[in-house]
Amino acid sequence: xxxxxxxxxxxxxxxxxxxxxxxxxxxxxxxxxxxxxxxxxxxxxxxxxxxxxxxxxxxxxxxxxxxxxxxxxxxxxxxxxxxx
Numbered sequence: 001x002x003x004x005x006x007x008x009x010x011x012x013x014x015x016x017x018x019x020x021x022x023x024x025x026x027x028x029x030x031x032x033x034x035x036x037x038x039x040x041x042x043x044x045x046x047x048x049x050x051x052x053x054x055x056x057x058x059x060x061x062x063x064x065x066x067x068x069x070x071x072x073x074x075x076x077x078x079x080x081x082x083x084x
């Protein structure tokens with residue numbers, strides 16, 4: 001082997017090692033998310049899920065309160081609203 005071939009093999013080896021190290025880091029993760037069709041905002045999914053569950057809980061509480069108020073009004077415990 002000539003010194004030029006050895007030099008070429010060394011350069012290619014170093015370049016391959018460098019590329020593999022870079023792709024294992026944040027840049028590689030960003031590329032894999034991009035290729036996989038996920039966006040940067042996917043990290044907010046947990047926060048969105050938490051807000052959706054809180055909203056669902058509030059809706060349930062409101063429905064319960066409306067049912068209780070309606071039942072009390074029907075029984076006569078509450079006065080019907082007077083119109084002005």
